[in-house]
Amino acid sequence: MATADLFLHPVRMRILQALFDADPLTTAQLRDRLPDIPAATMYRQIAVLADAGVLEVVDEKRVRGTVERSYRVRDEHAVIDPAARSAMTREDHQRAFTTFSASLMGDFHRYLAHEDADPTYDGVAYRQAAVWLTREEFAAMVEEIEHAVVSRIGGTRDGDRIRHVVSLVVVPDNPAPKPAPGAS
Template structure:
């Protein structure tokens, strides 16, 4: 598991998103997918992710006197350590969410930059809904959503399959408050008679 600092940078997050559930890619291939990132910046952040154990080199080959490496994400290291997450401040969370949102914006912009992009026919979905849930119901819902996505992560690449990036954000409308003490069976009757 990695620390939050590894992921709290928009370029590193975009590199990871480009590599999620993808075949290993070289730096050159990553630059093709993320052309707005300067080469020196790309190399620097790939090195940070590799040194942090988040990326692993799966192949090295000599190309014109240099070594070209192919990278893939080490799935077990793309989760922020629970202790590090618990130690994050509100400012850290704001920074993490801003980085996450910025990477979503960059992905959407990259998609729309394709001449043949058609959000309606391509099935682009961005929706928001509000639901009232107990803590247990919320945990079950998140587990159901994650299970639905995880069950499809292993799908083999095929001619009829298109890679989709699925993002999940769940934000409470307000912070949790301490449970109120049980007022007893007669309290409701008194309120009803007022």
């Protein structure tokens, strides 16, 4: 598992999002998907992720005197260590959320840039809802949502299936009251 700092870099987060549950991609293919990222930056950030064990090389080919590598995400390493997550400061969480939000906006912008993008037909959805839940009910809801998404990861890539990116943000309206020390 990795530290939060590894994932909080906006380019690294975008590289990971482009590779999550996708076929392995070369750096050139990643640059096609993320054309606004300069080549040197792309190569440098892929190297950081590979050195950290988050990306693995699944294929190498010789192309015009260089080696072209195909990468995929090692899911078991693309998670922030729980201890590192609990050690994150408020500023770290602010930075993480800002990076995540910017990445979402970039994904949406790239989708809308396609001439044939049709948000209604394509089922684009974004909404908010307020729910009043106990901590147990909240935990159950998060588990249900995670199960609904995770159970669909890794589906076959046939002619009728389109890759969708599902993002979830859960923010309490106010901080939850913490139990008094010694209370159970």
